[in-house]
Amino acid sequence: AQSVTQLGSHVSVSEGALVLLRCNYSSSVPPYLFWYVQYPNQGLQLLLKYTSAATLVKGINGFEAEFKKSETSFHLTKPSAHMSDAAEYFCAVSDRSGNEKLTFGTGTRLTIIP
Amino acid sequence: GAVVSQHPSRVICKSGTSVKIECRSLDFQATTMFWYRQFPKQSLMLMATSNEGSKATYEQGVEKDKFLINHASLTLSTLTVTSAHPEDSSFYICAWEGRLTGKYQETQYFGPGTRLLVL
Numbered sequence: 001a002q003s004v005t006q007l008g009s010h011v012s013v014s015e016g017a018l019v020l021l022r023c024n025y026s027s028s029v030p031p032y033l034f035w036y037v038q039y040p041n042q043g044l045q046l047l048l049k050y051t052s053a054a055t056l057v058k059g060i061n062g063f064e065a066e067f068k069k070s071e072t073s074f075h076l077t078k079p080s081a082h083m084s085d086a087a088e089y090f091c092a093v094s095d096r097s098g099n100e101k102l103t104f105g106t107g108t109r110l111t112i113i114p
Numbered sequence: 115g116a117v118v119s120q121h122p123s124r125v126i127c128k129s130g131t132s133v134k135i136e137c138r139s140l141d142f143q144a145t146t147m148f149w150y151r152q153f154p155k156q157s158l159m160l161m162a163t164s165n166e167g168s169k170a171t172y173e174q175g176v177e178k179d180k181f182l183i184n185h186a187s188l189t190l191s192t193l194t195v196t197s198a199h200p201e202d203s204s205f206y207i208c209a210w211e212g213r214l215t216g217k218y219q220e221t222q223y224f225g226p227g228t229r230l231l232v233l
Contacts, residue, residue, distance in 0.1 A: 044158070
């Protein structure tokens with residue numbers, strides 16, 4: 001079984017400040033890891049994914065995440081927050097078993113303070 | 115990236131009626147598709163998975179006779195909520211995985227979702 005834990009259901013940062021959204025995973029096999037963003041009343045948009053290539057993954061909108069096996073973490077970061085980054089962010093894991101099921105975390109709502 | 119559409123985007127229906135939600139991939143040949151539901155302020159919960167040419171596999175606790183899934187083609191899937199009740203009110207989201215421009219994508223591409231309200 002696999003799972004992800006997102007620490008902090010709500011995160012607030014000032015515009016221009018560092019964004020750090022935490023995600024820890026549990027998987028019995030090397031995982032695929034994903035970050036998705038959801039804007040109000042919209043579906044999910046893929047930000048980035050880790051599939052065993054480089055451990056530092058760069059995504060869209062200036063976001064990046066680093067896979068750290070020793071810490072079982074895949075935290076999402078952005079150096080400078082923009083107002084448009086306000087949204088719900090979901091970390092997800094799949095086990096590469098072939099059925100590609102995604103297991104989502106509970107999400108982190110990011111608020112940007114002007 | 116892939117473009118996925120869902121129709122309708124919002125639907126309100128009376129209790130006891132059936133509602134059909136369409137999910138189309140516009141530039142993507144989907145070998146596998148997924149239906150999720152999302153309750154307010156909660157994460158996505160997988161309802162079912164279907165592979166092209168085979169019946170859907172439902173997650174534990176999801177009634178297959180209530181939530182009918184038809185993976186009609188590589189670009190169209192429908193979810194029918196039969197005899198809908200107020201507790202079925204939710205945000206339903208489809209996702210595709212398959213081939214984009216010939217290359218297999220190990221990524222799910224999500225539709226914009228359908229908000230269902232059952233009165």
